[in-house]
Amino acid sequence: MAVGPGTLPQFAAIAGLRIGIASAGIKKPGRKDLVVLELAEGSRVAGIFTRNQFCAAPVHLARRHLAEGQPRFLLINTGNANAGTGERGMADAAECCQRLADEAGVPLSAVLPFSTGVIGEPLPVAKIVKALPDALAAMDSNGWAAAASGIMTTDTRPKGASRELMIDGQRVAISGISKGAGMIRPNMATMLGFIATDVAVAPEVLQQLASELGDMSFNRITIDGDTSTNDACMLIATGASGAPEIGVGSTHLPALRAALAEVYLELAHAIVRDGEGATKFVTIEVTGAAAQQEALDVAYTVAHSPLVKTALFASDPNWGRILAAVGRAGVPDLNLSALEIYLGDVCLVRNGGRAEDYTEARGQQVMSQEEITIHIDLRRGDVKETVWTCDFSHDYVTINAEYRT
Template identity: 75%
Template sequence: MAVGLGPLPEFFPVRGVRVGIASAGIKKPGRKDIVVFELAEGSQVAGIFTRNQFCAAPVTVTRRHLSEAAPRYLLINTGNANAGTGRKGVVDAEQCCSALAAMAGVSEAAVLPFSTGVIGESLPVVKITGALSAALEGLGEERWGEAAEGIMTTDTLPKGVSRQVVLGGETVTISGISKGAGMIRPNMATMLGFIATDAKVESTLLQTLVSELGEASFNRITIDGDTSTNDACILMATGQSDAPEIGPDSPFLADFRAALEDVFMTLAHAIVRDGEGATKFVTINVSGAETQQEALDVAYTVAHSPLVKTALFASDPNWGRILAAVGRAGVPDLDIDAIEIHLDDVCLVRHGGRAEDYSEARGKAVMSQQEITIYIDLKRGDVHERVWTCDFSHDYVTINADYRT
C-alpha cells in the first residue's frame, strides 16, 4: 500500500564499499536476513542513534566500537532486534562481531553491529555466524538493491536512493538504503539508514552532517509515535573519489550537502510512504511559531492524534480534530483568533472557527488525495517546522496485532 513509492532506482556503486547478503533463517527459512558492508581502509564513519533509554545491545556495542577503532565492516541482521536482552544481548552482539572480524582479519572493534526485528528474544548467534562466510564470499559493489531488501521487516517495499554530483570536475557518488514502516517516532525514528559516499570528508564535518541532516529528515518523520530501541543512521565516507576533500570551509561543501540532503530526505520520506497500512502521505507545516519547540509540539500533536489520523484514512475533512490537537499542544497563550489552518489551499479555520468560505465539498476533495499538506499558521513569530506522517488504517492494527504470529 506504499504511497507514491516506486521500485528501487539504479544504484551507482560507491568506490570503497562492497556489500554481501546471506540467509541465516533467523525468522523465516531462506529469507535473506544478513547484510554486510565492507569499507575500504581509511574510511570515515559517523552516526546518530535512538534516544530510547532501553537502547538495543547492538546500539551500545556500535557506539563503543566507533570510539575505539576505524570501522571496516557493518553487520546487519533482521528478524531479531537483540533489544531487552540485558547483558547477554551485548555478549551476543560482541560474539557476532568477533566472528566476522576473525574471518575478515580485522579487530573486533572494526565491526559495527545492527539488528532489527522482534524485541525481547535472544539473538541466534549460531545462525548468524554460520551465514557470515556466505556474505563475505558474495561481497560486491553492485548489491545495494539486495541489501535494501535484506534489511526489511514489515516494509512492503525496499527503500533506496543513489545520486551523483560533480565537485571540482570529479564525480562524487552518494548511495543509501533505509528500512522502517512501524515503531517510527523522532529521536531516531524501528528505522535503520545506511548512506555511503566516496567523497573525502573531514571526520568532524561528517558527524556534523549526519547529525544536522538526520535531525531535519529522519527526526521529522512519525508513523505511530513509538520510538524504537534500535534506530541508527550511519554515514560512511570512503574517500575514494578524486574530488577535493570537503571540510567546513570547502567551496564544494554547499553542493555536496545539497546532494546529501536529498538522499536523507528521500530515504526518510520513503519510510513514511511505506508506513504500516498507510494510504496517505501527509506533510504538517507549522509556521508563525515563536520557537522551534512550540512549532514541533504543534506539528507532532497533530501528527500523533489517532482521531486526525483515522479521519485522514476515511478522507473525512473533520477539521475540528485538527483544531483540537493544535489547542492541546501545550503552547502557552495562543491567540486562537489569529490562527489559520489550511488543507492544501483550502482554509479550514480562521478567526477562531470555521472559515467563512470553507465548504465540505472542497475539504473532502483535498482529503481524498493520496498526498496532503496541513498548514498551521500560529501568527506569533517567524519560526517554521515541517513533520511528515501518514494515516491510520485497518491494516495498521492487523499488521501489529499479527506481528509475532
C-alpha cells in the same frame, strides 16, 4: 499497502564500498536477512542513534566501536532486535562482531553491529555466524538493491536513493538505503539508514552532516509516535573517489550537503510512504511559530492524534479534530483569533472558527487525495517546521496485532 510508486533508483556504486547479502534464516528459512557492508581502509563513519534509554545491545556496541576504532565492516541482521536481552545480548552481539572480525582479519572494534526485529528474544548467534562466510563471498559493489530488501522487516517494499555530482572535476556518488514502517517516531525510530559517499570528508564535518541532516529528515517523521530501541542512521565517507577532501571551509561543502540532504529526505519520506497500513502521505507544516519547539509540538500533536489519523484514512474532512489537536499542543497564550489552519489550499479555520469560505465539498476534495498537506500558521513569530506522517488504517492494527505470529 503503501503510498506512491516506491521504485528503487539505479544505484550509483560507491568506490571503496562493497556489500554482501546472505540467508541466516533468523526468522524465516531462506530469507536474505544478513547484510555486510565492507568499507575500504581509511573510510570514515559518523551517525546518530536511538535516544530510547532501553537501547539494544547492538546500539551500545556500535557506539563503543565507533568511538574506539576505525570501522571497516557494518554487520546488519533482521528478524531479531537483540533488545531487552541484558548481558547475554551484549555478549551475543560481541560474538557476532568477533566472528566477522576473525573472518575478515580486522580488529573487533572495526565491526559495527545493527539489528532490527522482535524485541526480547535471544539473538540466534549460531545462525548468523554460519551465514557470515556466504555474505563475505557475495561481496559486490553493486549490492545496494539487494541490501535494501535484506534489511526489511514489516516494510512492504525496499527503500533507496542515489545521487551523483561533480566535485573539482571529479564525479562522485552518494547511495543509501533505509528500512522502517512502524514504531516510528524518532528520536530515532524503528529504522535503520545507511548512506555512503566516495568523497573524503573530514571527521568533524561528517558528524556535523550526519547530525544535521538526520535531524531534518529521519527525526521529522512519525508513523505512530513510538520510539524504538535499535535505530541508527550511519553516514559513510570512503574517500576513494579521488576528489579532494571536504573540510569545514571547503567550497564544495554546500553542494555535497545539498545532495546528501536530498538522499536523507527521500529515504525518510520512503519510510512514511510505507508506514504500516498507510494509504496517505501527510505533510504537516507549522509556520509563524515563536520558537522551534512550539512549532514541533504543534506538528507532532496533530501528527500523533489517532482521531486525525483515522479521519485521514477515511478521507473525512473532520477539521474539528485538527483544531482540537492544535489547541492541546501546549502553546502558551495562543491567539486563537489570529491563527489559520489549511487543508491543502483550503482554509479551514480563521478568526477563531470555521473559515467563512469553507465548504465541505472543498475539504472533501483535498482529503480524497493520496498526498495531503496540513498547514498551520500560528501568526506569532517567524519559525517554521515540517513533519511528515501518514494515516491509521485497519491494516496498521492487524500488522501489529500479528507481528510475532
